[in-house]
Amino acid sequence: MAHFRTPLLLLLVTLVSVGCAHTRSPIPTSALPKVPVEFEPIRIVTQTDDLIGLDAYDGDDLFALAYQAFDEQDFDRAVRIYDVMLEQFPEHPGCVPARFNRALGLEKLGRMAEGADGFADYAALVADSSPYDAAEAFIREATLRQHLDDYVGSIPAIQSAQQLAVDLDSAEAWQLRILAVMVGADEGSFESSEFALNRVRRELRRATLQQNERYPYTSAMVWYAAGELYRMRARAVSLDVVDDVDLLDRRLGEKAGLLLEARQHLKRSLVHRMSVWSGPSALALGAVYEDFRNDLLAAPRPAGLSDEAGRVYDELLAERTRQFLEKAAVDYREVLKLSESLRLEAAWVDAIQAALDRCETELVTGFTAQAGPLPKAAAPGDG
Numbered sequence: 001m002a003h004f005r006t007p008l009l010l011l012l013v014t015l016v017s018v019g020c021a022h023t024r025s026p027i028p029t030s031a032l033p034k035v036p037v038e039f040e041p042i043r044i045v046t047q048t049d050d051l052i053g054l055d056a057y058d059g060d061d062l063f064a065l066a067y068q069a070f071d072e073q074d075f076d077r078a079v080r081i082y083d084v085m086l087e088q089f090p091e092h093p094g095c096v097p098a099r100f101n102r103a104l105g106l107e108k109l110g111r112m113a114e115g116a117d118g119f120a121d122y123a124a125l126v127a128d129s130s131p132y133d134a135a136e137a138f139i140r141e142a143t144l145r146q147h148l149d150d151y152v153g154s155i156p157a158i159q160s161a162q163q164l165a166v167d168l169d170s171a172e173a174w175q176l177r178i179l180a181v182m183v184g185a186d187e188g189s190f191e192s193s194e195f196a197l198n199r200v201r202r203e204l205r206r207a208t209l210q211q212n213e214r215y216p217y218t219s220a221m222v223w224y225a226a227g228e229l230y231r232m233r234a235r236a237v238s239l240d241v242v243d244d245v246d247l248l249d250r251r252l253g254e255k256a257g258l259l260l261e262a263r264q265h266l267k268r269s270l271v272h273r274m275s276v277w278s279g280p281s282a283l284a285l286g287a288v289y290e291d292f293r294n295d296l297l298a299a300p301r302p303a304g305l306s307d308e309a310g311r312v313y314d315e316l317l318a319e320r321t322r323q324f325l326e327k328a329a330v331d332y333r334e335v336l337k338l339s340e341s342l343r344l345e346a347a348w349v350d351a352i353q354a355a356l357d358r359c360e361t362e363l364v365t366g367f368t369a370q371a372g373p374l375p376k377a378a379a380p381g382d383g
Contacts, residue, residue, distance in 0.1 A: 051080055059085060059092035066098065070105060079105040096125055100137065107144060110347025116144040120157065127164065135164040139172060142179045147280060151186035154179060170207065171218045174200050178218075178225050185229045188236065197226050220272035223265050224281045230262035231284065231291060239299035255295065259288045270342060279348025286331035286355060293324035325359050332356035 054061060062085035069078035082102035086095055103118025123137035138161035145154035158179050161168075165176060177200055185193040200222050204215055237255040241247045262284070269281040297317065301310055332352050335342065339349050 051077070051084065059089035059094055062089065063092075063094040063098060066101065070101060073108075075105040075108040078102075079109065096122070099125065100133075103137075103140070107140075108345060108347065110350060112144045112147055116141045116148075116157075119144070123157075123160065127160075131164040132167045135161045135168055135176075136172065138164070139175055139179065143175075146179060146182055151183050155183055158183065171215050174204065174215075174218045175221060178222055182225055182228065185232050190229065190233045190236070193229055194226070197222055197229065216272045217274050217276065220269045220274040220277035220281075223269035223272075224277045224284075227262045227265035227269065227281065227284060230258050230265060231288065234258035234262065234291060235295070239295055242300055242302045256292065259292055263288050273341070273343050275343040275345050278342040279344050279351070282335035282342060282344060283348060283352050283355060285335065286328040286352070286359075289324045289328035289331065290355075290359075293321045293328075296321050296324075322363070325363055329356055329359040329363065332359065 052062070052065060057065075062081055066078045066081035066085065069075075069081060079102055082098045082105070085092065085098055086102070089095065099118060099122040103115045103122060106112075106115035106118055119137040119141040123134040123141065126137070127134040138157040142154040142157035142161065145151075145157065158176065161176050162180075165173060168176065178197065181193050181196045181200075184196075201219075204219055204222065208214055234255045237251050237258065239248065239251055239255070241251065266281045266285045266288075269277050270285075272278075301313055305313060332355050335344070336349065336352055336356065339352075344352070
């Protein structure tokens with residue numbers, strides 16, 4: 001059995017021994033009008049409509065009904081009413097804010113790609129008349145695309161926001177910088193990206209002390225981004241050197257250390273209890289264990305194993321890595337228990353529950369379950 005002398009079967013106790021988080025999403029509804037905006041009616045549609053609930057309605061009615069549904073957190077109905085409004089009353093002046101609110105509703109539903117497209121459409125409409133609002137929408141679009149791990153796809157939105165960023169306040173300027181930093185991290189510029197995130201954190205802390213103003217949204221965002229940066233760095237550590245035991249041992253230690261750092265940063269994001277970032281941070285917290293396990297299982301077998309020895313090796317590796325799957329399940333259960341205090345929104349609760357179901361299925365059957373789609377769409381405290 002000398003063939004099995006490899007750190008892949010020893011596994012690092014340090015990663016397994018870390019306890020699950022007790023503290024870690026889609027954008028808040030503060031951009032919605034406080035009361036429905038009054039518009040002049042454009043035309044009347046006379047018919048019985050189950051969605052609308054009226055025999056006759058105009059654009060004003062639809063805008064008010066959609067806002068009411070949104071306020072009641074019936075985001076699906078709100079989005080569908082906005083769709084009717086945009087289709088039947090395309091010239092109504094409320095269609096511009098309706099597009100923003102519709103994108104917001106799509107995000108709340110976990111339909112992140114559609115939400116990102118919606119923010120892009122809204123930004124294009126208001127870029128000339130309201131560059132500040134357009135920049136904000138581009139930032140939201142880029143955030144959703146990065147939740148989908150589409151960092152390349154977020155670049156046009158980031159660049160558009162940068163061109164319009166002259167009037168952005170400090171918090172939004174920091175958010176835009178964080179998004180740009182994560183594009184660099186995705187390209188492998190880990191050290192410079194980490195330096196840039198640390199700089200944003202220092203500026204947040206200094207602003208909090210000097211201005212006596214807290215920035216919980218941005219602070220939660222930068223800690224989440226740091227956690228994702230460490231996950232990226234860990235993924236870049238290859239375990240394909242299985243025949244060089246000493247080198248493999250060093251790489252395992254490096255990967256485990258990076259993933260532990262990721263967990264610590266994600267926990268810091270959770271502490272802020274900002275719903276926009278608690279969801280993706282909570283999901284990523286358990287995914288750290290799954291990352292490590294999947295990388296171990298994907299590593300090549302040591303050279304020279306017979307077919308029988310290879311099968312035994314695979315069985316032992318699956319058995320020894322089971323503990324990481326168990327730890328991920330513990331994390332998912334814990335954050336679900338804390339969903340109310342962490343202010344997790346429904347789309348992220350569903351994604352975390354799906355991750356837990358996947359882990360539990362594999363723990364029972366021994367077969368790797370296919371990961372389902374995330375709400376893709378992966379979000380004031382001092383730094």
